[in-house]
Amino acid sequence: MEGLGQKRLGVGLTLLLLVGPLIVFVLLSLGFPPVIGNLMAARAMKEYAAQVHPEWRAQGHWAGYDLVGGGYYLSFSDGGEKRSLGYGGLVVEDKEREEALRKKLYIDSVIRRTGLWVPDQNITMWSARWSPQMPDEAVISVDVQFYGGADEPIPDEAVMRERMADQAMLAYEVLAAHCPIHRFSVRYHHRGTEGKQGGMLWNRITVDLPQGETMTRDHILTGELVTN
Known part of the structure; x- marks a missing residue:
């Protein structure tokens, strides 16, 4: 029984080492606060686009998070063209x-x-x-x-x-x-x-x-x- 317990512990630690970094990456990619921040950012960018670019259509209700530059982003379609907005510090980044x-x-x-x-x-x-x-x-x-x-x-x-x-x-x-x-x-x-x-x-x-x-x-x- 003791050997079986040690084996299970070893398997558990191995899984933790393999899955742990993935969990951390997923949490970081959600931004802060997780989930709520992504939804709020998407809502803000859609609100902005509805006033400034009414022809744009949001590609989803979930904003991604840029791990390198920081801040959220959301993709839009404009006919056959793809557009994108950024969001951080309560303001929208509209590069164009x-x-x-x-x-x-x-x-x-x-x-x-x-x-x-x-x-x-x-x-x-x-x-x-x-x-x-x-x-x-x-x-x-x-x-x-x-x-x-x-x-x-x-x-x-x-x-x-x-x-x-x-x-x-x-x-x-x-x-x-x-x-x-x-x-x-x-x-x-x-x-x-x-x-x-x-x-x-x-x-x-x-x-x-x-x-x-x-x-x-x-x-x-x-x-x-x-x-x-």
């Missing part, structure tokens, strides 16, 4: 509409012409999302990244904040002249520094401007500094 707005505002041209995109020095990213409750008003986010040289001393927090404020205000003043900004992030990486899990160590300050109000230098100098 975002690209159209980017072109209308000449965002890429403005960013490059004003020196807000210099490879290996500083990068400025602009994105537009939409709330299902207010699909006519874009929610604009700007993310600025810049770098310090490995041959330079690592700045203390006060100096780092001043540099982050300089870079942030430069980008903000340029882009705010073309559209309201509702969320602004500035990130600084000092070359040669690594995070606890390896990879690049970023210092980030994020400013929420829900009504498109004006961002000031003080927002960066006093905002929460997150390092990861």
Whole structure:
């Protein structure tokens, strides 16, 4: 009997090792909260599409979850064409509409012409999302990244904040002249520094401007500094 029990235990452990990773993958692929989050995201994307793209038809009632980029997605059909929307942070990602707005505002041209995109020095990213409750008003986010040289001393927090404020205000003043900004992030990486899990160590300050109000230098100098 003892041998039979040990055999059953061994089989059970083997099954657990084989099935366990699959269970974890399935749970992660559901997003958070599991099941409810998938259904709520699908509902939000269908609500948005009904107002903005009434000709689109949702391909199901269940939103998938992107394990790599994060956020939910849902497929639609438009006659013979396939479409897709994304969802995260209570707003919808509509890539086609975002690209159209980017072109209308000449965002890429403005960013490059004003020196807000210099490879290996500083990068400025602009994105537009939409709330299902207010699909006519874009929610604009700007993310600025810049770098310090490995041959330079690592700045203390006060100096780092001043540099982050300089870079942030430069980008903000340029882009705010073309559209309201509702969320602004500035990130600084000092070359040669690594995070606890390896990879690049970023210092980030994020400013929420829900009504498109004006961002000031003080927002960066006093905002929460997150390092990861």
